[in-house]
Amino acid sequence: MDAPAGNGLTRRDFAKTAAAAAAVPLLTSLGACAAPGAAPPAPAPDAGGAAPAAGGAGSDARANAVADALTEVVRDRYGERLDAAQLETVRGSIRSNLGTARRLREFPLPISTEPVLGIPVPPPTAS
Amino acid sequence: MIPTEVLYLSVRELAGRIRSGALDPVELAEAYMARLEELGPRLGALVVVTRERAMKEARAARDEIRAGRYRGPLHGVPYGAKDLIAAAGYPTTWGAEPYREQRFDHDAAVIERLTQAGAVLVAKLASVELAGGMGYEQANASFTGPGRTPWNPEYWSGGSSSGSGAAVAAGLVPFALGTETWGSIVTPAAFSGVTGLRPSYGRVSRYGAMSLCWTMDKIGPLCRTADDCGLVLAAIAGHDARDHNSANAPYSYTLAKPARRWRIGVLRGATEGTQPAVRDNFLASLDVLRQGAELVEDVRLPEYPYNAAASMIIEAEAASIFEELIDSGRIHELTAPEDRIGGYAGQVVFARDYLKAVRVRGPAATALDQLFAEQRLDALAHPTRGTVAYPVGKKFSEAYPDVKGGGEPIGGAANLVGLPGIALPNGFGENGLPTSLSLTGRAWQENKLLEIGSAYQQRTDWHTRRPPNFG
Numbered sequence: 052m053d054a055p056a057g058n059g060l061t062r063r064d065f066a067k068t069a070a071a072a073a074a075v076p077l078l079t080s081l082g083a084c085a086a087p088g089a090a091p092p093a094p095a096p097d098a099g100g101a102a103p104a105a106g107g108a109g110s111d112a113r114a115n116a117v118a119d120a121l122t123e124v125v126r127d128r129y130g131e132r133l134d135a136a137q138l139e140t141v142r143g144s145i146r147s148n149l150g151t152a153r154r155l156r157e158f159p160l161p162i163s164t165e166p167v168l169g170i171p172v173p174p175p176t177a178s
Numbered sequence: 179m180i181p182t183e184v185l186y187l188s189v190r191e192l193a194g195r196i197r198s199g200a201l202d203p204v205e206l207a208e209a210y211m212a213r214l215e216e217l218g219p220r221l222g223a224l225v226v227v228t229r230e231r232a233m234k235e236a237r238a239a240r241d242e243i244r245a246g247r248y249r250g251p252l253h254g255v256p257y258g259a260k261d262l263i264a265a266a267g268y269p270t271t272w273g274a275e276p277y278r279e280q281r282f283d284h285d286a287a288v289i290e291r292l293t294q295a296g297a298v299l300v301a302k303l304a305s306v307e308l309a310g311g312m313g314y315e316q317a318n319a320s321f322t323g324p325g326r327t328p329w330n331p332e333y334w335s336g337g338s339s340s341g342s343g344a345a346v347a348a349g350l351v352p353f354a355l356g357t358e359t360w361g362s363i364v365t366p367a368a369f370s371g372v373t374g375l376r377p378s379y380g381r382v383s384r385y386g387a388m389s390l391c392w393t394m395d396k397i398g399p400l401c402r403t404a405d406d407c408g409l410v411l412a413a414i415a416g417h418d419a420r421d422h423n424s425a426n427a428p429y430s431y432t433l434a435k436p437a438r439r440w441r442i443g444v445l446r447g448a449t450e451g452t453q454p455a456v457r458d459n460f461l462a463s464l465d466v467l468r469q470g471a472e473l474v475e476d477v478r479l480p481e482y483p484y485n486a487a488a489s490m491i492i493e494a495e496a497a498s499i500f501e502e503l504i505d506s507g508r509i510h511e512l513t514a515p516e517d518r519i520g521g522y523a524g525q526v527v528f529a530r531d532y533l534k535a536v537r538v539r540g541p542a543a544t545a546l547d548q549l550f551a552e553q554r555l556d557a558l559a560h561p562t563r564g565t566v567a568y569p570v571g572k573k574f575s576e577a578y579p580d581v582k583g584g585g586e587p588i589g590g591a592a593n594l595v596g597l598p599g600i601a602l603p604n605g606f607g608e609n610g611l612p613t614s615l616s617l618t619g620r621a622w623q624e625n626k627l628l629e630i631g632s633a634y635q636q637r638t639d640w641h642t643r644r645p646p647n648f649g
Contacts, residue, residue: 121526124526125522125523125525125526128525129504129507129522132507132510133519133522137519140516140519141519141522141523144313144520144522144523145523145526147523148490148493148523148524148527148531151486151489151490151531152490152527152528152531152534154483154486155483155486155487155490155531155534155535155538156531156534158482158483158486158534158538160534160537160538160541164537164540164541165537165540166533166536166537166539166540167393167536167537167539167540167543168392168393168536169380169393169422169423170379170380170423170425170596171379171539171540171542171543171594171595171596171621172378172543172544172547172595172596172621172622174378174380174425174426174427174621174622175427175622
């Protein structure tokens with residue numbers, strides 16, 4: 052599965068980059084693919100990701116609070132098998148995922164846009 | 179005894195000799211199996227040689243061909259299958275310790291089809307555990323150990339189809355099946371110096387193959403040539419009612435003489451942040467392509483959060499697929515330490531975030547299709563990877579710290595919306611390691627990629643090179 056077809060970050064590195072950028076409101080155009088200085092390549096998605104924007108300590112604090120809460124869910128369910136360092140790593144991944152989610156939420160879509168779980172582009176019909 | 183150089187022939191070349199009787203399918207299978215047993219473990223490429231099955235299939239092929247019942251160009255040709263793909267009678271381990279003894283009593287659809295075509299399964303080939311879905315960060319992420327490229331075995335063969343790439347490159351099999359959710363056919367093709375084809379999503383049935391991400395998984399061939407990829411795709415493609423995302427889109431491998439010069443878009447910033455050899459070899463590849471194509475420079479993808487959407491989809495779908503593995507705690511048996519905890523974050527993804535990602539897919543797919551249509555593009559050209567293979571024993575993020583990456587997010591875009599792609603060897607870089615050219619195509623237009631790829635390989639010889647020290 053997981054290896055980017057380009058100059059890539061791991062999926063989690065990408066998410067960390069997106070988290071850093073999405074902790075505050077994006078000022079660039081939504082969906083912009085201007086790549087930041089990407090971390091070294093790794094076997095998952097390339098970044099092509101969010102450009103950093105101006106600061107917002109409040110948003111960062113809220114995101115961290117959500118990450119803490121979700122980490123607590125993980126600890127509650129699986130904590131007996133995760134040591135403190137592992138749990139901290141998991142928290143980092145959760146925080147990164149929240150950044151990715153933020154980036155997605157800030158991309159506007161018409162309300163009528165439905166999820167695509169099948170073939171995205173229909174094949175040509177046979178003539 | 180079959181000379182080693184014969185084992186490096188293309189599928190098409192082997193087919194001619196098999197059909198004429200110059201090569202015996204049984205002797206050929208035995209030769210590849212001997213080579214797999216001798217060299218496969220050195221490259222971390224082998225899970226198991228499927229000897230009993232191979233001999234049965236090879237004998238059947240020999241007898242049928244002698245009786246005049248020739249099935250086609252794969253008849254009697256040996257191959258290996260990434261060990262995410264079920265084959266009855268043998269373990270299907272998914273590269274993962276918890277599944278080391280897992281067996282299925284049926285063949286995957288692709289194995290069924292290759293069997294029907296008369297091909298001979300000689301091996302299950304190594305895979306990164308769980309197709310890399312737990313977020314591995316270094317090459318030692320399978321119970322078979324790190325996959326190694328035969329060009330320089332101190333370096334990774336790429337993943338997650340690590341065994342498939344290495345085995346084809348080292349002449350252990352003439353072709354192999356790999357899978358890709360995001361990069362896992364084209365990366366081992368690039369790092370191992372072979373040709374890999376990622377078909378359109380829905381072109382090839384996923385039945386019987388491990389799912390990492392239902393809506394992004396594809397199965398495709400790794401071969402020595404683009405032409406061979408076409409031959410294999412012709413055998414494995416087609417609708418299958420057991421895969422509900424299998425397209426009702428008949429496929430035939432035909433190389434038409436183009437009515438006009440191809441138009442190939444060169445992605446903006448394609449060589450941004452790549453190693454010098456990757457850049458130089460890509461530019462040289464463009465010079466070759468220019469002989470038969472008009473190049474459209476500086477193509478930008480429509481602006482969508484491709485990587486964010488693709489990441490979110492994989493995270494959420496994998497979390498569901500592997501929930502039992504995670505809940506049971508057996509995830510802690512995986513080889514890579516980071517994989518043992520990599521699945522937990524996905525257990526707390528919000529449904530609305532996953533759904534946003536799959537809502538992005540539709541308009542993104544339409545926009546990309548329109549890009550190809552409006553600019554009349556037959557393909558988009560870009561380097562497959564920004565660097566040569568990573569060293570085994572180092573974290574990927576520490577392999578080439580000076581390489582920063584950049585350019586258009588074609589990997590995320592193509593895999594989010596299911597576009598086909600082909601990776602073609604195009605030279606060498608640091609430490610004798612191969613570099614690779616990628617062509618990404620419009621959905622359902624694999625034949626255009628195969629035409630352009632074949633023409634490129636008629637004008638170059640990178641695909642004919644053999645790794646030193648492997649005969």
